[in-house]
Amino acid sequence: MTGGNRSTHGRRSTAPQGRRGRGRGGRLLMAALAVLVLATAGMGWAYLRLNGDIDTFGADGLSDNRPAASSTGQNVLVIGSDARTDGNSDLGGGDRNDIGRSDTAFLLHVYADRRHAVAVSFPRDTLVDIPPCRLPDGRWTRPVGGAMFNSAFSVGQTAEGNPACTQNTVEKLTGLRVDHTVVVDFKGFAALTDVVDGVRVCLPNDVYQKDLDPKRATRGELLFPKGEQTVAGERALDYVRLRHGIGDGSDIGRIKRQQAFVASLLKKVKSEGLTPTRLLPLADAATRSLTVDPGLGSADKLISFAMSLKDVDLHNTKFVTIPWRYQGARVAIVEPEADALWAALKADRTLGGERTDGGSGASASAPTAAAPPSPVSGEGIAVAVHNGTRTRGLAARAAETLRSKGFTVTGTATAAAQDHLGTVIEYGPGQKEKAATVARLFAAAELRPVAAAGIDVVLGQSYADNPSASPTGTPTAVPTRDTRSADDDPCSNLSYG
Template sequence: MVLFLVSGVGFAWQDLQSRINIFDADSILGPNRPGDDLPDSYEGRAVNLLVLGSDTRSGDNNVDNSQGSEDVAVARSDTAMVMHISADRSRIDVVSIPRDTLVDIPSCTTLDGETTQAVTNGQFNSAFANGAGTGTDPSSVVSGAACAQRTVEDLTDIRIDDFVVVDFDGLSTMVDALGGVNLYVEEEISDPDYTGLELTQGCHTLDGATALQYSRVRHGVGDGSDISRISRQQNLMSAMARAAQSKNLLGANELYDFATSVLEALTVSKGLSLGALAGLGSSVQQVGMDNMNFVAMPTAEAPWDANRVVPTDEADDVWEALRNDQPVPDGSEGSDGTTGGDSATPSATASPDTGSTDGPQTEEGTDGHDAADADTPTQAATPTQDPQAQASQSAQAAAVASAAQQCE
């Protein structure tokens, strides 16, 4: 009987392990990375993960009937977050990097052995596209994620231990596996032409399809900028974390079904085995939502391009804090609607949609990608560094956070 039970657990574990799309990207990340002397084990040290949302339209991700269009021919990192888990497992900081940030993108190697050209002052989300090339297969996705990882390491001087990639279909599947998520919508959303999302202000329970719309929407809400969309993506991620923490899976079958649905939605680097994911999940559970902080990397309008942003000195302070495993400094609060105000990031005014991935596009960039990867306008950003404005935004976000708690 004992042998039967142990064998059953072993087979189940192997089956779950096989559900994860794990790839070894170490060979293409190159030498001289930050933290080369760190041990492979996560135990007893801070962990930094790069969470990427891919906007590929291949297969089940063709959510807006734009598959095959040259505008969405390759995948970009539509969402990028650095997730820092403190060494004592008492705190988690999640820092979003705006896709329109101008950064230096290093030369990258792909799993196929190709080498990409380095780019000076390239748009951040094009790093993923540079590595992925024109492919949408898993090998291309991993190559794109590895190039984005190298770009983040060069930007932050922080060792990224592993990456996680979730595409459109994966996000929708994860939300449905959680039984939906409850969140507070800060302002009315009306976007009939792009995502089709219509939501009133207040508490809502979103299923997978609606959650995907919410994470992508930028028309008919706010100022129409990609930076304002970060707040909604962080709000959704926060809601997903709360749902996962509160989920009560009593039966073995229910637990197994939930695990398979979530694991199949992920593409990860080799350090995130099933055991590592289970350990990290336990750590997140112990930290709790009160000690999970969502922020956006502080940026300002690029002096030479009003439609792009660059990291500020405050951004350096954020990355230094993570390098030293310290809390993110005050004044860098996020605007996720649950944990603080996006006081260090610029606001933006709406402009014609030449770079959104919300729906079918018509304007192509000069490099063959969509206009979000070219030098065409996607937003007009203006810095909001005034202390009074920061305080006002923080107070507004605190009110949203209070309202969000009532949605649970």
């Protein structure tokens, strides 16, 4: 692993005692100052210790051909590793000499308003294209098509795994730039659940030792009774690793329970308050077995990022799985649903199709009466339309829709490239408001400022697949199934099949 910044723990220094103050007021003042000094020294020691516990992976493994950075929301890739050293083998994390594997992964999109978030899970058997990835000796691999998603983490066959390769794979798959990547192993996960005094979970039926280890000859002892219960440490690990004995025993069902677990963990942390004082013991537990990108490689950066999420509302924190279907024993991605999901996140739209308020409005958790959308009027707005797909006649079809709403269409043409997945509205200086009006006719369209004057619509495959997705300006929901909110009943939607 490159870029690690392990350091020895700092020691709290002592200073000569000052002259004792006279009178009760002086003693109180000195006592207050002493408390302040000790608290400050203790906080500094804690930060120094956290810095010593944080590992980073090298940015030299990231692709040179990355998606453009977003000016709105943030994307954080979270990877759960099931094979690392430092005591993980005692918790089922694999042999010390084994290679690192990703047991679970999800992409967390935090919206610009910092009140909404959505976590998209990737089944480990999902068939994807893995782009070139860097090996430990500095060489780069060739692209691999139709590989299992979790194999990206194992490129290079090292015990630490290859988080940069998984990040490259996610960026290629989604077209979204990953701002940060975090890898948590078994040991760190178990410690985290201990610090919060356990997490409330639920089981749809009794679970026995054989369900956790199918190679057992007998059913074994009861591990989890049916219903709600609190788990921590190794029992929490057993819960999130459990696959057999529930539903069809698939990874899809396990993802449902993992999403429910993360939701319950968030609920527990939020209920106790997200402050630096409360974050420090959480961070201390997590960072001992945490690997992050260089952008989160210090205690200040890590805690600052965590604090930026303190206003995310539980009900507006959603969990989904990438649109999928079975392909034999593997999982295939379903299009155009997946592309619609990535386009929505790129445009910072919620799963319901709405834009968030960018932090300028009331709390998203406060219920408000939804006003009906106003009719789209294109009066005084001139637009050129370009077909960015191989579907013939698409520009003419979109032009007719625009004219029906009062827009002036200055021309139609074929775009320079015909591989656009989502629709893009390009606008020149001073045209942003008019471009936003145009975007109301195209589901999950991305607004993109350019130097040239005017407004151009570049149609993507999502419009070709569903040209009537948003003809009236009403936001279009992203087609997903089994969406969970962080405040849902912990006993709901826990298995598949």
